[in-house]
Amino acid sequence: MRYFKPINSNIDFKKIKLQPEGEVIIRKLSDMVDMYQNQEAIKETLKENPIIYKFYNVKIPEDKGHLQHCISIVYPGKIGGEYYMTKGHFHKIKDTAEIYLTLKGRGKLVMQTPDNECKILEMKEGSISYIPPYWAHRTINIGKEPLIFFGVYRGDAGHNYGIIEKKVWL
Numbered sequence: 001m002r003y004f005k006p007i008n009s010n011i012d013f014k015k016i017k018l019q020p021e022g023e024v025i026i027r028k029l030s031d032m033v034d035m036y037q038n039q040e041a042i043k044e045t046l047k048e049n050p051i052i053y054k055f056y057n058v059k060i061p062e063d064k065g066h067l068q069h070c071i072s073i074v075y076p077g078k079i080g081g082e083y084y085m086t087k088g089h090f091h092k093i094k095d096t097a098e099i100y101l102t103l104k105g106r107g108k109l110v111m112q113t114p115d116n117e118c119k120i121l122e123m124k125e126g127s128i129s130y131i132p133p134y135w136a137h138r139t140i141n142i143g144k145e146p147l148i149f150f151g152v153y154r155g156d157a158g159h160n161y162g163i164i165e166k167k168v169w170l
């Protein structure tokens with residue numbers, strides 16, 4: 001049998017990045033215009049098209065015995081009156097949970113079930129947040145510094161953004 005080899009990743013808090021980088025996903029305002037309400041503010045801010053957040057996924061096989069893990073960085077800022085936030089998603093395999101450990105910054109973790117039950121948890125340095133199976137999740141930076149958190153979830157969970165993109169949240 002060929003075993004997947006143990007690996008280390010390191011967070012560089014000065015450069016705010018993961019090493020090795022793995023897969024880096026950068027989301028700018030243009031990637032998520034439907035997530036914000038204020039059309040005037042969106043139009044104005046699109047001239048600069050800022051990075052709203054990025055995340056570094058460690059390269060792990062998408063198998064259920066593995067654990068995907070990643071570092072997310074949500075930058076501080078607002079579009080109109082709304083804070084910078086992640087798109088948010090359900091996991092493709094809906095009954096898979098996730099854990100977030102907040103490393104830096106201040107945020108809110110907004111969650112919603114398919115039956116529209118909502119729950120919001122505080123995110124601050126040292127918070128360990130449990131996202132149970134079935135809950136969609138989005139993070140919002142409510143502070144002045146980048147919000148940095150570590151996430152761990154089942155290897156094959158996958159992501160479903162479609163429903164969130166179509167639906168008006170809280």
Ligand code: F6R
Pocket residue numbers: 055070072086087088089098137138139151153159
């Ligand atoms: C993984 C997870 C996080 C997010 C990341 C970006 O399941 O919840 O790693 O993927 O914070 O947010 P989204 O994926 O909503 O763009």
Ligand code: ZN
Pocket residue numbers: 089091098137153
């Ligand atoms: Zn997730």
